[in-house]
Amino acid sequence: MSSVAGLLIPANRRNPAVELLDQLDLDHGDVRAKRTGFVIMLLLSAVIAIAGIIGDSTATVIGAMIIAPLSTPILGVAAGIVTGRASLVGRSVLWLVGGMVAVVVLGMLLSYTLPDPQQLTTNPQVTSRTAPTLMDLLAAFATGLAGAFAMCRRDLSNILPGVAISISLVPPLGVVGVSLGQGQFDAAFGASMLFLSNVVALIIAGSLVFTLAGYPRDPEAVVDANRRRAYTIVGVLTAVVAIPLVVNSLIIAFVASWTVTLHSVTNDWLDGTKGASITGVSWNGLQATVGVESPGGELPPLETYQDDLAGKLPSYVSVSLDVQSGSQVEVR
Numbered sequence: 001m002s003s004v005a006g007l008l009i010p011a012n013r014r015n016p017a018v019e020l021l022d023q024l025d026l027d028h029g030d031v032r033a034k035r036t037g038f039v040i041m042l043l044l045s046a047v048i049a050i051a052g053i054i055g056d057s058t059a060t061v062i063g064a065m066i067i068a069p070l071s072t073p074i075l076g077v078a079a080g081i082v083t084g085r086a087s088l089v090g091r092s093v094l095w096l097v098g099g100m101v102a103v104v105v106l107g108m109l110l111s112y113t114l115p116d117p118q119q120l121t122t123n124p125q126v127t128s129r130t131a132p133t134l135m136d137l138l139a140a141f142a143t144g145l146a147g148a149f150a151m152c153r154r155d156l157s158n159i160l161p162g163v164a165i166s167i168s169l170v171p172p173l174g175v176v177g178v179s180l181g182q183g184q185f186d187a188a189f190g191a192s193m194l195f196l197s198n199v200v201a202l203i204i205a206g207s208l209v210f211t212l213a214g215y216p217r218d219p220e221a222v223v224d225a226n227r228r229r230a231y232t233i234v235g236v237l238t239a240v241v242a243i244p245l246v247v248n249s250l251i252i253a254f255v256a257s258w259t260v261t262l263h264s265v266t267n268d269w270l271d272g273t274k275g276a277s278i279t280g281v282s283w284n285g286l287q288a289t290v291g292v293e294s295p296g297g298e299l300p301p302l303e304t305y306q307d308d309l310a311g312k313l314p315s316y317v318s319v320s321l322d323v324q325s326g327s328q329v330e331v332r
Helices: 003-008 017-024 031-054 058-067 071-083 086-113 117-121 134-152 154-166 170-181 185-212 226-270 302-309
Strands: 277-284 287-293 318-323 328-330
Touching: 017 071, 017 086, 017 134, 031 058, 031 086, 031 170, 058 170, 071 086, 071 134, 071 185, 086 170, 134 154, 134 185, 134 226, 170 185, 185 226, 226 277, 226 287, 226 302, 302 318
Parallel strands: 287 318
Antiparallel strands: 277 287, 318 328
């Protein structure tokens, strides 16, 4: 290993390739124990996560993260890519897909226990996982680096519970299942994007760390020509997942900027009208609704507000005023 790699992963602390692959390959070694352990912990973590989501319990969801075993096949994909073991990549992907399907189906079944399906629209456990951004991908990548280092170094195994808490794998799948069960397909799509971005980030981070650790050159790891193809596939998947996250991040940034503008313009417009104030700004796509109240029922001329907004927002953004009395006025 290079001097940098030797500093990050000392030779006397490095987990040998044969042990690393044994830990990450669910179809090698004590297969029966590995498979039953994976299935049992996956189903239990899924039930715990879904219960926490439906009951809006952060502590319960964190508990599900600690015992969730999905990072094993994900890092197995990374190890298979680095060591050129296409069979390990294929088996790990099958275990990952099977786990995904199991959690989503459980979420759909348990979603029917909801007393009021509309609660999902305001449930923080759901809403916080349906609009992933580039920062979520960055956090998952950093967590993947930590997890991969913990797998490479024998002295870092004690940090794995913290890594499990940091990476969000089973909870987003639980949100997908619960949302699908209640017909909320937009929320299901957003949560699935969060899960996929975390998976891709883990694979990339794991591949980088395993390469840095020297596993491609380890005599215990058989390298073949499929590794280059696997890296290409990972690169394509990264682009596919990252592009919508970048777009969503930009949209959030623009909406935040437009919201500040609307607050500023509206407050200036209401200045001088006794008791009048802005109650908030809400968005539905590119439609902004500005809530205002005036105890006396009087508001400045609407034309003044329209003139103040001119050139402050893009032409494709529409704005309406929601007056406290219940009436709604289209501004632009």
